Amino acid sequence: MDHSTAAAANVAERKKKRRFLSRWDAPIAGYMFIAPWLIGFFGLTAYPMFLSLYYSLTNYTLLEPIKWVGLKNYTRIFTDDTRFTESVSVTFQYVLASVPLKLIAALLVAVVLNKAMKGISFYRTAIYFPSLIGGSIAVSILWRNIFGVDGIFNEILSMFGIAGKGWITSPDTALGTLILLTVWQFGSAMVIFLAGLKQIPNDLYEASSVDGANKRVQFFKVTLPMLSPIIYFNLIMGVINSFQMFTSAFVITNGGPMNSTYVYALYLYERAFSRYELGYASALAWVMLIMIVIVAVIIAGTSKYWVFYETETGGKKRK
Known part of the structure; x- marks a missing residue:
């Protein structure tokens, strides 16, 4: 491959890369604007919800180490909790x-x-x-x-x-x-x-x-x-x-x-x-x-x- 052909290939590659990155200009800007909401959602809503789901499958009392009990809490709710x-x-x-x-x-x-x-x-x-x-x-x-x-x-x-x-x-x-x-x-x-x-x-x-x-x-x-x-x-x-x-x-x-x-x-x-x-x-x-x-x-x-x-x-x- 001669020098002119290599240069043309490099130019085409750079143009292709610029076109690819340009597609993400608007989405990145949008994600930046909604970043505070996303941080709040995942940090204050989604993460606590999944954490509570995990805790619901454990014996967690603050006074003792967390112990996995599976569905025991749910069974107790529906069968032994008036x-x-x-x-x-x-x-x-x-x-x-x-x-x-x-x-x-x-x-x-x-x-x-x-x-x-x-x-x-x-x-x-x-x-x-x-x-x-x-x-x-x-x-x-x-x-x-x-x-x-x-x-x-x-x-x-x-x-x-x-x-x-x-x-x-x-x-x-x-x-x-x-x-x-x-x-x-x-x-x-x-x-x-x-x-x-x-x-x-x-x-x-x-x-x-x-x-x-x-x-x-x-x-x-x-x-x-x-x-x-x-x-x-x-x-x-x-x-x-x-x-x-x-x-x-x-x-x-x-x-x-x-x-x-x-x-x-x-x-x-x-x-x-x-x-x-x-x-x-x-x-x-x-x-x-x-x-x-x-x-x-x-x-x-x-x-x-x-x-x-x-x-x-x-x-x-x-x-």
Whole structure:
């Protein structure tokens, strides 16, 4: 090979290398921008999850060396743990009551706030505000004082000649106070519903009015079908958040009275940080994840019967 041929080959090789590297210019820049998120995801989410999965297969108590036990923790959960079944029962009661009530309250308020009226921005902000402070410790303490024996709720009842009671200290009503606290914090779902209402074309309401539909018929035949994807999203998010409810039960009732508010997350916390059974608590955490996934899959499976996507099927039910 002469000198000119070798030089041409080198030039072609360099061009090929530059073309190859140029393909990675944009992806590398993109990875650099998302690097903080990737570091946070793998360091604070993915790694702890896989570590907890490993711990769930061990006898890890902080006081003794880690010992591999395989599926023994899971077997113990389902065959020899009455507190597990009790906490699951309370949690499902809480989820089945709080999630629908919260969605109904959020939807009805969103429909009212979707109308043009004076001071509407103030009303939207005021109603959304409880969701900003969330299930904080301060709110939980306030709620405990409101529904205590000497709380303001009993004082209001006394004005009407009704004798109050300890709503938090009674097994029949303690869980109801926690449900009421969750329903009161419907602001986030309300904002999402309000955004969905803004996207419903007025032509649909005008056409239904021409056909003789009143407001009630329009709500059930137009508003609800058009909002069904939003309802589906809020339902899934509400179920996930409700399964993980902890702060309110811990601060207000601490699982009592008579374990009537002993939710699953509280039981998991007790196993991990009161008894220091971190391996067993990790197994409980993975069981919680599996329960949430199962419920979410069931909801997703039924969505084809009641969720409508106008852009995909021309307003018909999704197939």
